[in-house]
Amino acid sequence: MNRIINDPDRVVEDAIQGYLQAHANYFSATDNARVLKYPAAPIKGKVGIVTGGGSGHEPAFLGYIGKNMLDAVAIGEIFSSPTAGAFLDAFKAADSGAGVACLYGNYAGDNMNVKMAIKKATAAGMAVKTVVANDDVASAPASEIEKRRGVAGEILMWKVGAAAAAQGYDLDGVIGAAQKAIDNCRSIGVGLSSCTIPAVGKPNFHIEDGKMEIGIGHHGEPGIEVSPIQSASAMAGTMLDFVLNDMPLAKGQEVVALVSGLGATPVMELYIYYAEIEKRLAAQGVKVHRCYVGNYFTSLEMMGVTLTLMKLDDELKTLVDMPAHSLGLTQVE
Amino acid sequence: MNRIINDPDRVVEDAIQGYLQAHANYFSATDNARVLKYPAAPIKGKVGIVTGGGSGHEPAFLGYIGKNMLDAVAIGEIFSSPTAGAFLDAFKAADSGAGVACLYGNYAGDNMNVKMAIKKATAAGMAVKTVVANDDVASAPASEIEKRRGVAGEILMWKVGAAAAAQGYDLDGVIGAAQKAIDNCRSIGVGLSSCTIPAVGKPNFHIEDGKMEIGIGHHGEPGIEVSPIQSASAMAGTMLDFVLNDMPLAKGQEVVALVSGLGATPVMELYIYYAEIEKRLAAQGVKVHRCYVGNYFTSLEMMGVTLTLMKLDDELKTLVDMPAHSLGLTQVE
Numbered sequence: 051m052n053r054i055i056n057d058p059d060r061v062v063e064d065a066i067q068g069y070l071q072a073h074a075n076y077f078s079a080t081d082n083a084r085v086l087k088y089p090a091a092p093i094k095g096k097v098g099i100v101t102g103g104g105s106g107h108e109p110a111f112l113g114y115i116g117k118n119m120l121d122a123v124a125i126g127e128i129f130s131s132p133t134a135g136a137f138l139d140a141f142k143a144a145d146s147g148a149g150v151a152c153l154y155g156n157y158a159g160d161n162m163n164v165k166m167a168i169k170k171a172t173a174a175g176m177a178v179k180t181v182v183a184n185d186d187v188a189s190a191p192a193s194e195i196e197k198r199r200g201v202a203g204e205i206l207m208w209k210v211g212a213a214a215a216a217q218g219y220d221l222d223g224v225i226g227a228a229q230k231a232i233d234n235c236r237s238i239g240v241g242l243s244s245c246t247i248p249a250v251g252k253p254n255f256h257i258e259d260g261k262m263e264i265g266i267g268h269h270g271e272p273g274i275e276v277s278p279i280q281s282a283s284a285m286a287g288t289m290l291d292f293v294l295n296d297m298p299l300a301k302g303q304e305v306v307a308l309v310s311g312l313g314a315t316p317v318m319e320l321y322i323y324y325a326e327i328e329k330r331l332a333a334q335g336v337k338v339h340r341c342y343v344g345n346y347f348t349s350l351e352m353m354g355v356t357l358t359l360m361k362l363d364d365e366l367k368t369l370v371d372m373p374a375h376s377l378g379l380t381q382v383e
Numbered sequence: 384m385n386r387i388i389n390d391p392d393r394v395v396e397d398a399i400q401g402y403l404q405a406h407a408n409y410f411s412a413t414d415n416a417r418v419l420k421y422p423a424a425p426i427k428g429k430v431g432i433v434t435g436g437g438s439g440h441e442p443a444f445l446g447y448i449g450k451n452m453l454d455a456v457a458i459g460e461i462f463s464s465p466t467a468g469a470f471l472d473a474f475k476a477a478d479s480g481a482g483v484a485c486l487y488g489n490y491a492g493d494n495m496n497v498k499m500a501i502k503k504a505t506a507a508g509m510a511v512k513t514v515v516a517n518d519d520v521a522s523a524p525a526s527e528i529e530k531r532r533g534v535a536g537e538i539l540m541w542k543v544g545a546a547a548a549a550q551g552y553d554l555d556g557v558i559g560a561a562q563k564a565i566d567n568c569r570s571i572g573v574g575l576s577s578c579t580i581p582a583v584g585k586p587n588f589h590i591e592d593g594k595m596e597i598g599i600g601h602h603g604e605p606g607i608e609v610s611p612i613q614s615a616s617a618m619a620g621t622m623l624d625f626v627l628n629d630m631p632l633a634k635g636q637e638v639v640a641l642v643s644g645l646g647a648t649p650v651m652e653l654y655i656y657y658a659e660i661e662k663r664l665a666a667q668g669v670k671v672h673r674c675y676v677g678n679y680f681t682s683l684e685m686m687g688v689t690l691t692l693m694k695l696d697d698e699l700k701t702l703v704d705m706p707a708h709s710l711g712l713t714q715v716e
Binding site: 053061062064066068108109322 | 595
């Protein structure tokens, strides 16, 4: 394991320290060492936008703190949920009195800890509501959508929810917009290699040379199928089929396409892949209104790619188009 | 080799296609399939800023096309120089009549091809001047600085040169500013793993588990020393010593620090490393005026990190602080 770390048990603390030193414009420390907030937060009159999740997915989650983006983030160990206390302190850091929208992913630990944090927040007089992302079509059939994991679609949920808050939506309005965003997102991932958590010191799982795992999760959760590796073109077709079978798109429909590397895949390959996705969508009369291609939601040094499509209506389009800036996503036009 | 490609001999073409489809706001095609330009280029009255280099370093080089950034880029095969014809066509795409600054890295192929391109450009009546980046302290001793390679310091040279052009400097002024930028940059890299060029199909070189190569080049050029892997803290100390021995910094000096991953190193580790760099500089009374931490100049899926410091004066500070946006570097404040 050739890595750039000090103590394998302190990689999260050490990385947070680096983020704070590097980007005072994006990050302020709070009394909780596992909570970072946007320096201007809480922003008077604005609904606070909070998320949280395990580390190792950078720039997710903390890299989406920013202007017209997240106000505060609860930070967990690598691939582990933040504590209930961290979620609670993130709510406090984000709440200006207008309430907090906690927009997070559907994992057992996060569900439990968010629930506990909300209980305490409510007792303290705060209004906190949630949207739980479940965009990964590979993680459960459509009939059990409540079991699906949240993956890169979370970024679009944050973008839309945060834009709604910045535009002055109230808490119910923000929750409605973020829920609509994730309800219109579908994602799927393909893994090409494993990753090593520093404190573990050996790969989490194994993908053979010449194979790919379709539907793999962000923590190496088993996918649907291990197949011989496909060309970028065939891989795009396979992944798009999963998404479109779950969320058919009519001719003329506009979408956001988000193609994220899992960490170690060269960026040029993400663009080779994206070209194939856009070509296939165009052939069906579906237009990519906006795309994001890059390492937006990673899994340490895994190789692989995730595809997320968000079906747009006028409201989602306006919100997704709103300028924003953060480490992970900046949009100036 | 588990990769997301179609034809291994066409990865550059296929990736360019993806870039064009994904980002019409940043990229326009030209008559030369290996030259991309900023849609607004050539910008009337402004000195054109051009670079070029091999592929596989994304977001370098093409990802730095943008507003107040590069106007046109010549694109080579993976780890190979663009052709003289591509450089010439990039000059044409960038020249509004105010001349072109070609700011590129010191490699034999690039030197030869830029020289040939300039000969033809001059014959056609264009004014093209160059700055050749040589910021890699590991690639030759200070007494043979003209042999040193250009590495991630090129990004700061482009940022400064492009800002000067955007502020209305004439060609000699732009060249002077870019030359000053690179003269005040020093870089060094450490490699932790190799990379595989798709058309080759096996790793370029080998780094043993538990070892690191100090001074490695962006194409796997041998470094100064292979040592047992060090902690992030010790690695930062080792690398900083090389830089500061070559470019001593007085107490009170302000710098830009650029920490770039080589591709596969998890971003959180780049921040662990950055914290160590900043701490050491602070102990010497050196202030980081601005930092960039991320995958700015990569080598496919190599693991490792590069450190670049740029010593600032008032002019460089103003130019580096100018807002800009591009795929690889966006600065809104």
